[in-house]
Amino acid sequence: MGSRASSLLREEDIEEIKKETGFSHSQITRLYSRFHSLDKGENGALSREDFQRIPELAINPLGDRIINAFFPEGEDQANFRGFMRTLAHFRPVEDNEKNKDLTSGEPLNSRTNKLLFAFRLYDLDRDDKISRDELLQVLRMMVGVNISDEQLGSIADRTIQEADTNGDMCISFSEFIKVLEKVDVEQKMSIRFLH
């Protein structure tokens, strides 16, 4: 933990992040300490290598996809605002009035936005559709060498068949939401942040 980490974060920045993400003051400073300790190059932004240095993340089958979620399209550096914005998706859903003040519409940690995060894990080329090919690639990441191409292919076909309602052999975001409507997304895609 850097000894001067918190002094690099200004009060105005903290207030803005608070409004945008809903994290509390102390949570933001603690996460900034974490951001700073991951930033080995000390240049105020994280690279993909910085994330890969976390052993438990490096062995996660979907590790690369999760890391990718922190980087906006075409960029290689994740700054603290972006870091917090991505983490904000995993705040537990509260039903107090605070969320309604956000001017950007729905809060980042709403059920829909959580599902969108998961959808983007599968949607490799960010074209808002999960094609058979993309599904196969992600499946291959999760199972490694343990399942044959044929078997994996039939799993992918079956999954698309169940979800696809408009017959385009792809899964759109609304089809994705429909398939998972009974899943407890609020609990399964939330992390309990302390204080």
Added chain:
Amino acid sequence: MEGAWEIAFVLFQVWLSIVVGLIVLPAMFGVSLGFTDIYIKVLVKTLEWATLRIQRGQKEQPTLPSQSANGIIEKDDGSMEEEIGELRRSHPKNLAGGDFTMCDAFYFCKKGIENIVEDQVTQRFTSEELASWNLLTRTNNNFRYISVRLTIIWGLGVFIRYCILLPLRITLAVIGLSWLVIGTTLVGLLPSSNAKNWLSDLVHITCYRICARGLSATIRYHNKENRPKKGGICVANHTSPIDIVILANDGCYAMVGQVHGGLMGVIQRSMVRSCPHVWFERSEMKDRHAVAKRLKDHIADKTKLPILIFPEGTCINNTSVMMFKKGSFEIGGTIYPVAIKYDPQFGDAFWNSAKNNMVSYLLRMMTSWAIVCNMWYLPPMTRQDGEDAVQFANRVKSAIAHQGGLVDLSWDGGLKREKVKESFKEEQQKMYSSMIVGLDCHEASEGPV
């Protein structure tokens, strides 16, 4: 001009005789004059006062974040099967045990994000976060200016540490090390005999005692009846090079390590003249059999001192014990485990070798308040039938972790510098695959396991 030099010389002589008389001589005879105890008591009182002031300051200004040494998040401890099973239960389809659903990704996603926020491994390679400030700038994470009085005390602390304690400690370190080099060289001239061994032990122990005083070290030993005996292997968790000083204050060990150049090399060469230590050339270290053979020969000779080994292979920050390398546990012989736990309130003993080199590390040590630690000698252990070296190593590691109140991890300390092995990811993938296709996932592939 002349007068000034003479006065300076006289002062230096007085200083030296005070140091020798009040510190070095009692240290050599293992006698304590009680200065360190009084010092520690005063320190504890001051730090308690400082903590209260900070807490009061925080209450008055609620925008200041409250420090908590707890984690950032609360994690679930479910296994992959449990968590994915729960996810699938809420899925409307009636799945016949195993099969893929799109919500499976939620499990990996949540685990991944949890690890980004807080993971078990990377935090072990930096200093432990303190619950309350101990008036050292280096541990000041979020504590801002609280009151004039606190700042004055802090300033006083800086003066005491840098202008009074530091010169004193450097003098002691120099005396201690010179004594070691000269003493062992002299003892080395004697022919082999019991007298030589006794003298060698005396020289070593007095040197380490002087060095311990040089760090204001207060060490509490527990269960001294389990002290390592000759022909055995002493195994301990590793936090810093000071561990050696701490251990050697209460017994004589044969050190194991790589041959260094420079000052370390001089010390190593003179030490080995008076009693056999095991120093390896860099090239020898690569050959595991040669290493094992030399260690085996050493412990087979029951007149030689017990070997001291740190199986983690690198310095960890004293909040956990990481994987023990199995090499030392394959040699045979009796293992004497030792648990060392430092009290971080008085000074952070952890050597972050990526951040500080040896000299700046020693400087930090000598300008800390003190080194306070507890050492437990655990009952000796031997490898049991049907237990391989890895299981034995894990058993010893658990015993040490349990005694020292440290977290028992299986992660390799080498992850400080290296990447994690691909095989761990493959294990995760295998586990998940068996959930999709049921128990007979092997029928699907002949790929490498």
